[in-house]
Amino acid sequence: MRKKVCLLGAFAVGKTSLVERFVKSLFNARYQTSLGVKIDKKSLVIDDQPLELILWDLAGEDEFVSLRLPYLRGAAGLLLVVDGTRPETLDTALMLHEKALDEVGEVPFVLLINKADLAESWHIDPRDIDRLVARGWSVLETSAKTGHGVEEAFVTLGKEMLGAE
Amino acid sequence: MGVAPRPPAGDEGLSALRRLLLQPEQRRIEELGERLDDPRLRARDVGRVLPEALRLSATESETGESLSEALAPTVETIIHDAVRRDGRRFADALYPVIGPAIRKAMAETLRQMLQSLNEVLEHSFSRQGLMWRLEAWRSGRPFAEVVLLHSLEFRVEQVFLIHRESGILLRHLSAPDVAFEDADLVSAMLTAIQDFMHDSFSSAGRQPLDGIQMGDLTLWVEQGPEAVIAGAIRGTPPEALRGVFRRALEAIHQTQAAALREFHGDPAAFETAEVQHILEGCLQARYRERPRRTSPLLIVLLLALLIGSGYWGFLVLREQQAFEAYRERLDRAPGIVVTQAVADGDGYRIEGLRDPLAVEPRSLLGDAPLPVERLRFRFEPYQALVPAFVLTRARRLLQPPPTVDLTLDGGVLRLRGSAPAAWVEEARRLALALPGVTALDDGALQDPARAELQSLRADLGRQVIHFGVDTPRGEIDTPSLTRLADDLRRLQALAQSLGLTPQVTLVGHSDASGTPARNRALSGQRAQWLRRQLLELGVDPALLAVRAAGSDEPASDAQTPQGRAKNRRVTLDVRLDGAGGETP
Numbered sequence: 001m002r003k004k005v006c007l008l009g010a011f012a013v014g015k016t017s018l019v020e021r022f023v024k025s026l027f028n029a030r031y032q033t034s035l036g037v038k039i040d041k042k043s044l045v046i047d048d049q050p051l052e053l054i055l056w057d058l059a060g061e062d063e064f065v066s067l068r069l070p071y072l073r074g075a076a077g078l079l080l081v082v083d084g085t086r087p088e089t090l091d092t093a094l095m096l097h098e099k100a101l102d103e104v105g106e107v108p109f110v111l112l113i114n115k116a117d118l119a120e121s122w123h124i125d126p127r128d129i130d131r132l133v134a135r136g137w138s139v140l141e142t143s144a145k146t147g148h149g150v151e152e153a154f155v156t157l158g159k160e161m162l163g164a165e
Numbered sequence: 166m167g168v169a170p171r172p173p174a175g176d177e178g179l180s181a182l183r184r185l186l187l188q189p190e191q192r193r194i195e196e197l198g199e200r201l202d203d204p205r206l207r208a209r210d211v212g213r214v215l216p217e218a219l220r221l222s223a224t225e226s227e228t229g230e231s232l233s234e235a236l237a238p239t240v241e242t243i244i245h246d247a248v249r250r251d252g253r254r255f256a257d258a259l260y261p262v263i264g265p266a267i268r269k270a271m272a273e274t275l276r277q278m279l280q281s282l283n284e285v286l287e288h289s290f291s292r293q294g295l296m297w298r299l300e301a302w303r304s305g306r307p308f309a310e311v312v313l314l315h316s317l318e319f320r321v322e323q324v325f326l327i328h329r330e331s332g333i334l335l336r337h338l339s340a341p342d343v344a345f346e347d348a349d350l351v352s353a354m355l356t357a358i359q360d361f362m363h364d365s366f367s368s369a370g371r372q373p374l375d376g377i378q379m380g381d382l383t384l385w386v387e388q389g390p391e392a393v394i395a396g397a398i399r400g401t402p403p404e405a406l407r408g409v410f411r412r413a414l415e416a417i418h419q420t421q422a423a424a425l426r427e428f429h430g431d432p433a434a435f436e437t438a439e440v441q442h443i444l445e446g447c448l449q450a451r452y453r454e455r456p457r458r459t460s461p462l463l464i465v466l467l468l469a470l471l472i473g474s475g476y477w478g479f480l481v482l483r484e485q486q487a488f489e490a491y492r493e494r495l496d497r498a499p500g501i502v503v504t505q506a507v508a509d510g511d512g513y514r515i516e517g518l519r520d521p522l523a524v525e526p527r528s529l530l531g532d533a534p535l536p537v538e539r540l541r542f543r544f545e546p547y548q549a550l551v552p553a554f555v556l557t558r559a560r561r562l563l564q565p566p567p568t569v570d571l572t573l574d575g576g577v578l579r580l581r582g583s584a585p586a587a588w589v590e591e592a593r594r595l596a597l598a599l600p601g602v603t604a605l606d607d608g609a610l611q612d613p614a615r616a617e618l619q620s621l622r623a624d625l626g627r628q629v630i631h632f633g634v635d636t637p638r639g640e641i642d643t644p645s646l647t648r649l650a651d652d653l654r655r656l657q658a659l660a661q662s663l664g665l666t667p668q669v670t671l672v673g674h675s676d677a678s679g680t681p682a683r684n685r686a687l688s689g690q691r692a693q694w695l696r697r698q699l700l701e702l703g704v705d706p707a708l709l710a711v712r713a714a715g716s717d718e719p720a721s722d723a724q725t726p727q728g729r730a731k732n733r734r735v736t737l738d739v740r741l742d743g744a745g746g747e748t749p
Binding site for chain 2: 036
C-alpha cells in the first residue's frame with residue numbers, strides 16, 4: 001500500500017528535523033522554501049503488510065507564509081506537529097487541521113507534541129491536551145533530538161489509516 | 166337523445182368497436198410480447214443481426230477498440246479452454262505459421278547480432294569510436310551510454326503512471342539500462358510541482374503543466390481526470406509522441422476506470438500485463454540513421470569464420486569417409502559382422518557380431534583419421550564358420566600331437582600323420598561336435614606304436630652276433646649288448662600295448678668245419694650264451710626262445726676264412742602273435 005501523508009505545523013516547530021532521521025530523502029531541503037513542500041518516503045510494515053508513506057512535509061504556516069492547500073489533496077493521513085514550548089503552535093495546528101478537514105475531509109491524523117526533551121520548559125496547558133485526548137485524538141510526545149516517539153507516531157498513523165478503510 | 170344509453174349493451178359495443186379498430190395492433194403487440202418472452206425466438210432474432218452488428222461495431226473507429234477490449238477476455242478464455250481440451254488441433258492449425266515465424270525470428274536475431282557486432286567493431290576501432298571512448302573515460306560514463314547519446318534522437322527512459330489526486334505512483338516502467346531515482350518520490354514531487362505551478366500561475370490560464378525541459382532531458386506530463394502519465398525523455402521528442410502518451414492515458418482511463426475511481430493506495434490493481442502493455446507503448450526511442458558501412462573488420466571476421474567453417478566441414482567430411490571405409494574393412498574381416506555403424510553424439514557407435522578368433526577391430530583402423538577414443542564398439546560374440554576358424558577351433562579342442570597334420574576340406578576334417586590310438590579315438594568322438602565339421606577322415610593316420618614296433622622288429626631281424634672259431638662266447642661289446650637288451654624290452658612293451666604277444670627266437674649257427682652233431686651243439690651253446698647275457702640284462706625269459714641251426718643255414722659260402730667267420734653267428738627271429746594270428 002502507498003499512502004500520501006501530510007506533515008503540518010507552525011513555522012519552526014521542527015517538523016523536518018523530526019522526521020529526517022527516519023525517512024528516505026531524495027530532494028534537498030531547499031525545495032521546501034521555494035516550492036513549499038519537501039517529499040520523503042517512510043516504509044513501514046504493519047501486521048505483515050508493507051506500507052509506504054509518501055510524506056508531504058508542508059512549509060510551516062506563519063504570518064508570512066500560508067499553507068498551499070492544493071498540496072493537501074489526496075492525503076490519506078495527517079501528522080500535526082506542535083512545539084511544546086510555544087503554546088500558540090497548538091492553535092496553529094488546530095487551525096491547520098480545520099483547513100485540512102475542509103480540503104480532504106475526515107482522514108486519520110496524529111498530533112505530535114515536539115521537543116519532549118525540553119519537557120520542563122513546556123508551556124502548553126496539559127488540560128488543553130487532555131481535552132483533545134478526550135475527543136478521541138491520538139496525541140504523542142516526540143523529540144527531534146532523541147528521536148523519541150517518532151517511529152511510534154508513524155506506526156500509530158499507519159494503523160489508523162489501514163483501519164479507516 | 167331519446168334513447169337512454171344502456172350500459173351493458175354500450176360496453177359490449179365499445180369492446181366490439183375496440184376489437185374492430187385495434188385488432189391488428191393488438192395482435193402485433195401480442196406477437197411482439199411473444200417474441201420477447203420466448204428465449205428461443207429472441208436468440209434467433211439476435212442471431213440474425215449479430216454478425217452485422219459486430220461488423221459495424223468493428224469498423225467504426227470509436228467503438229472498434231472497445232469492442233475488441235470487450236471481446237478480448239472471452240476470446241482469451243475460449244482459446245485457453247480449446248488449447249487445454251485439444252492442444253493437437255491448435256498445434257495443427259498453428260503448424261503452417263510456426264515454421265516461418267521461427268525462421269523470421271532467427272533471421273532477425275542473426276541480423277541484429279551481425280549489426281551489433283558491426284557496430285562494436287566500428288566503435289572500437291574507428292576514429293570516432295576512439296573519440297567516444299576518450300569522452301567516456303573523461304566523463305566517467307559507460308561507453309555504451311556515450312555511444313547511445315551520440316546516436317540518439319530521443320528515448321523515453323521512464324514512464325510514470327500517477328494517481329492524479331494523491332500523487333501516488335501507480336506504475337513505473339523504465340527503458341533497459343536506465344538508472345533512476347526512487348520513482349515514488351519523483352512521482353510525488355512531480356505532482357507537487359504541478360500543484361505549485363497550478364497554484365502560483367493559475368491566473369495565466371487554467372492550462373495545466375505539460376512539460377519541463379532540463380538540458381537534454383524533457384519531462385512530459387499528460388493529464389487525465391484520474392491519472393497522469395509522465396515521461397522522462399532524453400533527446401528531442403517528436404510532437405507525435407504526445408499523441409502516443411495521450412492515447413495511452415485514454416486507454417488507461419478506459420480499461421482501469423473502476424480501479425482508478427476506487428483507488429485507496431493499493432497499486433496492485435495496476436500491476437497487470439494490460440497496464441504494462443499500454444505503458445510500454447510509451448517507451449519509445451529513435452536513433453539517428455547513420456550511413457551503414459560494413460566494417461572491414463567484420464568482413465575479415467566473416468571471412469575467417471567462412472574459412473574456419475570450411476575447414477571444419479572438410480574435416481567432418483574426411484572423418485565420415487574414413488569411417489565408412491573402416492566400416493567396410495570391418496565388415497570384410499572374417500568373423501566380424503557389422504549390423505550398425507552410426508555417428509553417435511560426438512563419436513561413433515559400431516555394433517555387430519564378432520568371433521573371438523576374429524581380428525581385434527581397432528587393429529583395422531590403420532592410420533585412418535578417426536578419433537580412436539571416441540569409437541565405441543559393441544560386439545556380441547558368435548562362432549563364424551570360416552574354414553580357418555573351424556580349423557583353429559579343431560586344433561584347440563583336439564590338441565593333436567605334433568605328428569598329426571589337420572586340414573579342412575569342405576566340412577571334412579582330415580587327419581594325416583601318426584597318432585596314438587587313444588588320441589585318435591578321442592578325436593573321432595570330439596571332432597563331430599565342432600560346428601563346421603561334418604565328417605572326420607583319419608584314413609591316412611598311423612599309430613606310432615605300431616610303426617615303431619615294425620621298425621624295431623626289422624632292426625632286430627637284421628641283428629647278427631658273431632663268434633670266434635669253436636667258441637660259444639660271442640664277439641659283442643657291452644654297450645651293444647645293452648642296446649640289444651633295451652630294444653628287446655621295448656619290443657615287448659610296444660607289442661603288449663598293441664595287444665600282441667611277441668616271441669624272439671635266438672638262432673645259433675656254426676661254420677661247417679666240424680661234425681654236424683658238434684656243429685649243432687655249438688650253435689645251441691652260442692644261442693644259449695646270448696640268452697643268458699640278455700636275461701642278465703633283465704630281458705623277460707618268456708620272450709626269448711633258442712634254436713640250434715648248426716651249419717644248415719649258412720649266411721655265406723664256406724670256402725674262405727671270412728666266409729666261415731660270417732657263418733659263426735646268432736640271429737634273431739621275431740614273431741608277433743596277435744588275436745588274429747601271426748603278424749608278419
